[in-house]
Amino acid sequence: MKKYLIPLAFCLTIAVNAQKLIHKIPADASVVVTIKGDNVLDLVSLDEFSKSKIGSLLTKELKKETDEKIENLDELGFNFSEDFHYFLKSETGVMTHCFLLPMKHEKGLLNTIPERKKEKIQKKGNISYIVDGSSGPTVMWNNQMLMIYMSTNIALESEYNSVKYDYGYDNYNLEAVEEAVELSYEEQQEKYKREEEEREQKRLEREKKKEEQLAAIEAKKSAFKDEALKNAFSTFSATSVTHRSILKNPNYVKSIGKGKEEVSVWADNFAKLYFDAIGGYLYGMTGGMNPRDIIDVNKLYGEASITAKLDFDEDNATLKTIYTLNDEMADIYRPMYDGKFNKNFFKYINEDKLLGYLSLNMSVEGILNAYPELMDNVFKPNAKESISEAVSLGVDLFTTLIDEKGAAEILRGDMILLLTDLVQREVTYTDYEYDEEYNYKKIEKTKTETLPDFLFMCTSNKQSIFNKIMNIGVREKALVFQNGIYELIDKPRSTPFSLYIMQKDDIVFIGSSKEQMRAMSNGTYVPKLSGSLKSDIRKNASSAFVNGKKIISQIPAESYPRNLRDKVSFLTNNIGGMTFNSQKMKGNSMKSEIVFDTQGEGHKNSLAYIMNIIDSFMD
Amino acid sequence: MLRKSFNYLVLFFCISLCTSCFEILEEVTLKPDGSGAVMITFNMSKSKSKIASLMLLDSVNGYKIPSEDDIDETLKDVQLHLEKTPGISNIKKTKDYKNYIFSISCDFKNVDNINAIFKEIIVKQNKKEGTNFSTTNFSYDKTSSMFKRHFKYDQVVKKTFYNLKSEDKKVFNDASYTCIYRFADKVKNVSNKNAKVSPNQTAVMLRTQVLDLILGEKSLENNIELIK
Numbered sequence: 152m153k154k155y156l157i158p159l160a161f162c163l164t165i166a167v168n169a170q171k172l173i174h175k176i177p178a179d180a181s182v183v184v185t186i187k188g189d190n191v192l193d194l195v196s197l198d199e200f201s202k203s204k205i206g207s208l209l210t211k212e213l214k215k216e217t218d219e220k221i222e223n224l225d226e227l228g229f230n231f232s233e234d235f236h237y238f239l240k241s242e243t244g245v246m247t248h249c250f251l252l253p254m255k256h257e258k259g260l261l262n263t264i265p266e267r268k269k270e271k272i273q274k275k276g277n278i279s280y281i282v283d284g285s286s287g288p289t290v291m292w293n294n295q296m297l298m299i300y301m302s303t304n305i306a307l308e309s310e311y312n313s314v315k316y317d318y319g320y321d322n323y324n325l326e327a328v329e330e331a332v333e334l335s336y337e338e339q340q341e342k343y344k345r346e347e348e349e350r351e352q353k354r355l356e357r358e359k360k361k362e363e364q365l366a367a368i369e370a371k372k373s374a375f376k377d378e379a380l381k382n383a384f385s386t387f388s389a390t391s392v393t394h395r396s397i398l399k400n401p402n403y404v405k406s407i408g409k410g411k412e413e414v415s416v417w418a419d420n421f422a423k424l425y426f427d428a429i430g431g432y433l434y435g436m437t438g439g440m441n442p443r444d445i446i447d448v449n450k451l452y453g454e455a456s457i458t459a460k461l462d463f464d465e466d467n468a469t470l471k472t473i474y475t476l477n478d479e480m481a482d483i484y485r486p487m488y489d490g491k492f493n494k495n496f497f498k499y500i501n502e503d504k505l506l507g508y509l510s511l512n513m514s515v516e517g518i519l520n521a522y523p524e525l526m527d528n529v530f531k532p533n534a535k536e537s538i539s540e541a542v543s544l545g546v547d548l549f550t551t552l553i554d555e556k557g558a559a560e561i562l563r564g565d566m567i568l569l570l571t572d573l574v575q576r577e578v579t580y581t582d583y584e585y586d587e588e589y590n591y592k593k594i595e596k597t598k599t600e601t602l603p604d605f606l607f608m609c610t611s612n613k614q615s616i617f618n619k620i621m622n623i624g625v626r627e628k629a630l631v632f633q634n635g636i637y638e639l640i641d642k643p644r645s646t647p648f649s650l651y652i653m654q655k656d657d658i659v660f661i662g663s664s665k666e667q668m669r670a671m672s673n674g675t676y677v678p679k680l681s682g683s684l685k686s687d688i689r690k691n692a693s694s695a696f697v698n699g700k701k702i703i704s705q706i707p708a709e710s711y712p713r714n715l716r717d718k719v720s721f722l723t724n725n726i727g728g729m730t731f732n733s734q735k736m737k738g739n740s741m742k743s744e745i746v747f748d749t750q751g752e753g754h755k756n757s758l759a760y761i762m763n764i765i766d767s768f769m770d
Numbered sequence: 771m772l773r774k775s776f777n778y779l780v781l782f783f784c785i786s787l788c789t790s791c792f793e794i795l796e797e798v799t800l801k802p803d804g805s806g807a808v809m810i811t812f813n814m815s816k817s818k819s820k821i822a823s824l825m826l827l828d829s830v831n832g833y834k835i836p837s838e839d840d841i842d843e844t845l846k847d848v849q850l851h852l853e854k855t856p857g858i859s860n861i862k863k864t865k866d867y868k869n870y871i872f873s874i875s876c877d878f879k880n881v882d883n884i885n886a887i888f889k890e891i892i893v894k895q896n897k898k899e900g901t902n903f904s905t906t907n908f909s910y911d912k913t914s915s916m917f918k919r920h921f922k923y924d925q926v927v928k929k930t931f932y933n934l935k936s937e938d939k940k941v942f943n944d945a946s947y948t949c950i951y952r953f954a955d956k957v958k959n960v961s962n963k964n965a966k967v968s969p970n971q972t973a974v975m976l977r978t979q980v981l982d983l984i985l986g987e988k989s990l991e992n993n994i995e996l997i998k
Contacts, residue, residue: 580869581866581869581871582816583813587969587970588968588969647819
């Protein structure tokens, strides 16, 4: 019995995986995008989507385009409960884009193909396919899947264009003209005629050579097209047994894992993608400067990868990204992100009034230390262009002149911008008043505008430098000093807000609200900040928060465009907050996360929320 | 990076919350011999908070935001162009960057001189965009004492407007175009039903929304007959 178990399990695996299109993605794909149909349907069923306004519109268009052969989205024949994929494969000079879509049957697809195009359908076994034009995509399908395969040979296309549009203009021969001046008119005529004939002869030879070259390239293009079709069949028929799929790529498997996200994007080795897509030959042909000769792309982006996952759950939609650098770059970048956060900032934040913030927690000392090394690594030594020597010289001068520790005393690298209020302010404007004879005089009118109040804080330990700058500002009448607060008076004309500056607790403050600055200066400001926001701001390299609900509720309805005014109440009830956090570097990776709070009335989950919001704006 | 983010965050709110509208004022004072003075004023004072915020940026929505220097250069170019135009004299320009009001005025020997100012620009525009705008905007027939403000609508304007992003369309929401014409003689009749004649009958005012002009719903076309 046992001897039958292994073959049986093997057959079962193949049967189960027959629908898993991921096995068709080659292990060396550079970019892979996956939409997990089952996860999406769990959130919003096909029926619910079809009943939404966008779904109804789509169904209506589909019915119209197919002469009512397709009545609903299900009849399209896609297997929406399976995973949909896109992948990009790059080889030197050749880029292949491929979409893999699971099907339940081919009937729906056939109904979407116009009758005149059905004549182009070819068959190979149970596979149907259409090759669209000479460079268009190959569309291939059977009852289980639809594949759209586009392969472009950038190198060949480039070679073809350079030959086709090379008109071989001869340089004007100045020497010959000068010589011709000495000749008699008849001799000149004779010489001109002879040169004309020579030129025509050369032109004919060139044209012939060009035709031959173009024919040779066309032959190569035709062979490439045949090869691409062969590769398309190979991809279409690939199974986990016959091909080494992306699931055998350890980088992919490690990055993607077994998450419950709805959409994932993975891109590997940017440097390879760059080299394959933008080959050196492209620049060589145009005679331009090739950035590859100057910048060491491999050092910058070699082995760098990015993974993004979009996850919709009940109350939030989350986009998580992980950017991984190579060891060398990670060593350079890590100290830049190793900033210390000034806890005194929290003494001047009140969450109840907070509409949003953006914080940055970098190390200026780390940046200044890493900058020369980064420049040295980015620009290739011994490059053809002298730019690398110039950069190297610049870097040496920079290192000599800049005192990294001293600079970090002035600006440490931790800073935060807070949006603290939206206030109604009266602003004046010039209008005209006409008399009976339509003579007019300028009059000043006032109107109310909603303007933001903001506060910017950054750590600076050099009180003496701050004082010196402020004193110069006061002497030059750009600033006025009152009760420990400087007001900037020499600011751009019509700047809609006032600007106040002060320093306290090793913090430089720049704000638009005099009352707030005064309270902070007097020590009467009442701070309030939740532990989670404190942690977000303190622990991350960068953090941001936007309280959408509060912002919308504070903007007067008449400030909205007319077409949005009746939506204000809906927006206030439904728009939540947005939080962004980008962690400090851990190992070689930088992780960031954007979370959209999608709690609102009557939305069963975050995907349904997005659909409902779209629906409400389609009214 | 933070400075940029700071600018963008604050400006985002200023730009989103502050209103945007402008007024164009076209004034012509005509003497009986056909000479006179013309003044064009561009008043963006009502949007000054928004413009001041925009001018802190290099570009918005893909459009370059002109700096004060750019505007000065443009006004200088206009002045140079006017100086080269035959029959034009006494050129004056005013610029008020506090309120964003700009005007340019000049005297003309005859009404055709005003047409010559814009002719080159209109011909270029017609060639470039395939439009069919008339190069004659004003005419005056001394014998019949008829002053005409010509206005030829082209559907391309509407098409271009509809192709704009909704954010860009908003710029025209509350924009107005005012024409004021003053005469030494009394006005007998005006052809544009939206135009008003002053009680002493020596001035005509026509105020329209720019959006109405763009959509072709209203026109600046006006035949003003004067009493001989």
